[in-house]
Amino acid sequence: MKKEIETDLEDDLRPEYNFSQMSGGVRGKYAERCQSGTNLVLLEPDVAQAFPTEQAVNEALRLLIQVAQRQCG
Secondary structure (H helix, E strand, O other): OOOOOOOOOOOOOOOOHHHOOOOOOOOOOOOOHHHHOOOOOOOOHHHHHHOOOOHHHHHHHHHHHHHHHHHHH
16 A cells, blocks of 8 residues: 655745746856865764764874874884
């Protein structure tokens, strides 16, 4: 038995916002600029639990870099 999809969505957009008459929009116009200064990494749940903030992750990685440099250098 299929679930009935609800198609009666309440339209709360004002009538003056008629996007069908708008032109010139470019999808993703600023996407490259937005991503250029970002290095986003998805953490596994167990890692995210151990390092809940970006500062905690950065501190741990910096410590790991120091240990690795001592071992190799």
